[in-house]
Amino acid sequence: MKKIFKLSLPMLVIISNVSVGISQVNVDDRQSVENAKIVGQLHGLEGDTLTLSYWVNALGLDETSSYKRAFAPVEQKIIVAKDGSFSVRIPVYKKLQYFSLKSNRQKTIWKEEYFFRKGKMDDISTSASVPVLNWSYFILEPGDDIKVVLQHGQMSFSGTGAEKIKYLNEFKYSQNRPKSFQSFRGDSLSTIKRISYYDDLQQFGINILKKYHGRISPMAYQVLQADIIGHCQYYRYSSASLFNSYKDPTIRRIYLNIYKEQVKAKALPLLEQLSTEVLGLSKSYPLFWQQRFKVEQSYLLYNAHGDGVETQQASKNDLFEAVLNLKKGLLKDKLIVMNCSDMLKVFGQVQVEERLATALTELQDPTMYAVVKRFRDDFSKGQLTYDFTMEDVEGNHVRLSDFRGKVVFVDIWFTGCGGCVSVAKAMRDKVEPHFEGKDDVVFLSISIDKDKRMWKNSITKDAKRDPKLSYQRPGAHYSGDKTIYLRTLNGSDDPFIKKYVTNAYPTLMLIDREGKVFAFSAQRPDGGKAKLLIDQINDVRKL
Incomplete structure (x- = not known):
């Protein structure tokens, strides 16, 4: 049956300079929309320009995600008044929604990182310029009314929904957060240390989140759990995927053992308790699901056929079928869009067009349907190319x-x-x-x-x-x-x-x-x- 979606453009109040990503302008009019509100007093940012981004459907470990085109945000510019005040209302189209808010004005920070190579650990400090106000992938729910005050370099939060902001701010900027870890490709000891770092980061995030139990809505609490675990497990499995980078059988076997003993052996009971709806709303879990599938398939094929098998291509061939067999819902829809985005780079023109047509019959979410429809319209053979x-x-x-x-x-x-x-x-x-x-x-x-x-x-x-x-x-x-x-x-x-x-x-x-x-x-x-x-x-x- 052909799907017909009624589409409309989401609007923001007291904001200008609209810049819209293709996945965000298509939202079913029949969805219930309720605003969330953020107001603030930002001392030191008087007259600055803030960039607000929000996602109807979010996907990413950070804002440099490889799927930026498919999961692009609505972006708006907000001018901070001369007295440091600002106010914005954001339409929330689902049970929760991600947003980022960043100042144009920058500050220099110092951060300590571990570098580990050939059995030696170095602890060094590096500087970076970052926005003074730097909220990335924070969560909003319908009816949130959050007030933020920036004074003497410190932020305070109050109002309905503020506890989510407090948690994310503490998790991202706590001085007790495990130091970020830079590993080196080809160094198996370095890979093990990197996996251990993400174990520590996951436990750190879960422990902080427990302090906010009962202060955050059950839905937001569970999505934050999925985000933490999905983020850290994605990088753990990515470390194991280095197996695919080498043809040397000895190195491959080293990474096979790392995968078995350091990655696969770790149980994830918290994830097993979360609903498919929660996992679909999470910005991180779909990326982890896909990465885990690819790595597991690669190792299964290696065990079955040995060093000669092209494990990466075989995993890509199997992935689409595995996604199509999932239960209908936002998790499946996000994975379909990710797979469609990937296949544009991997498969031939005829196969791409066939898979895009199949994807359109499976998608339920109107924004995800619109993304794949745009792929089909833009990437069909014989289309007149954009004249740059x-x-x-x-x-x-x-x-x-x-x-x-x-x-x-x-x-x-x-x-x-x-x-x-x-x-x-x-x-x-x-x-x-x-x-x-x-x-x-x-x-x-x-x-x-x-x-x-x-x-x-x-x-x-x-x-x-x-x-x-x-x-x-x-x-x-x-x-x-x-x-x-x-x-x-x-x-x-x-x-x-x-x-x-x-x-x-x-x-x-x-x-x-x-x-x-x-x-x-x-x-x-x-x-x-x-x-x-x-x-x-x-x-x-x-x-």
Whole structure:
């Protein structure tokens, strides 16, 4: 049966400069909407601009989540009055909803971190600039009326719903919080220490939350439990997933033992007590569910077939079917959207379109349905590509339509991206030489680097290292003399990037002579697969 959803745009009061993510503007009118209110007196932030973000459906361990496009927030700007006061009402569309509130004004903080490598632990201090007011993924419920006062660098909270803010503020900024831990890839002792750190962090968070039992609504209390456990377990399983990074059987067996003894063996009784509704509302649990599935499948396949099996791809093939078999609800819907976002980078065009069509028949939540529908509309083969305007090395503005009549290969990257360097090298050594003298093919290298000097140093063939800049080796992203190098005018906020980069870099695209999309996920040429990309480009040339 075809689903029909009535959609409307959520509004905020006393706020301007609306910026809306695709998953947040589509909310069923029939849902009950009740406002939450936050008022404050922020001494030291008089006249500052606050950025308010809120999610109808939230997903992320932090605000750099790879699923930002699918789970983007509504964003609003709030001007703090000259006397330091501000007031905002936020519509709450579900039983609870996440929000962030950050000041434009910054402060410098010092934090202590552990670094562990080759059996040695170092305790060092690092500085960072952070917003003076820095609430990230805090929780609101309908009817909340929260007052915040910032005075002499200290915050106090009162009013209905304030206990949730007090808890999250204590958990995130307590001096007793376990020190963050930096591990090093390839060091098994470092991996064990990292897993232990997240065990400590989880227990720390649960112990603090217990103090607020009875002071927070049962629903919010349980979602916060799911958030803490989901966050920490995600990183524990991510540590075990390093197994997939190595072909050496000895190293693989080391990580297999780490997984068995340090990760899988740990029971999670608190999660087993939480309802599917709670787990679906959690911003962290769906990420943990997916990561655990991928890691467990990889180890099962390894145990069954040994070192020769492609465990990562097999896990991706099984994941979609596992998600479809879940009980209907928000947890399943979030996982479907995550999987759809991932598959745009992994599978071929026909398979992507088939899976998107299947996903649309399964989704229940109207905002999640709207996201996948947008994926289908944007990523269907034959769609006219968005006509960008970007800057070339000489500072000239270049439009995609300038190349109409030619086959266009697009490589989207940023300095510091290891996979992007690997693709650039394969393009330089294997792909571009094959099309030497063929003027009907154009290679576009598009960087989202905001630092122009850094970008130019990355693409200059014989560049020298600049000690004033911190980045990957000079010239690492040079991909050939035939390449046209472009840079977005506003980093990853460029409309073309927002439309086509779903969750990872590099993003590779193929566009036909009419400016229509042939492939949103073109074949990567690295890893010995250059010929597959060459064949794909030639297929477009024959059209």
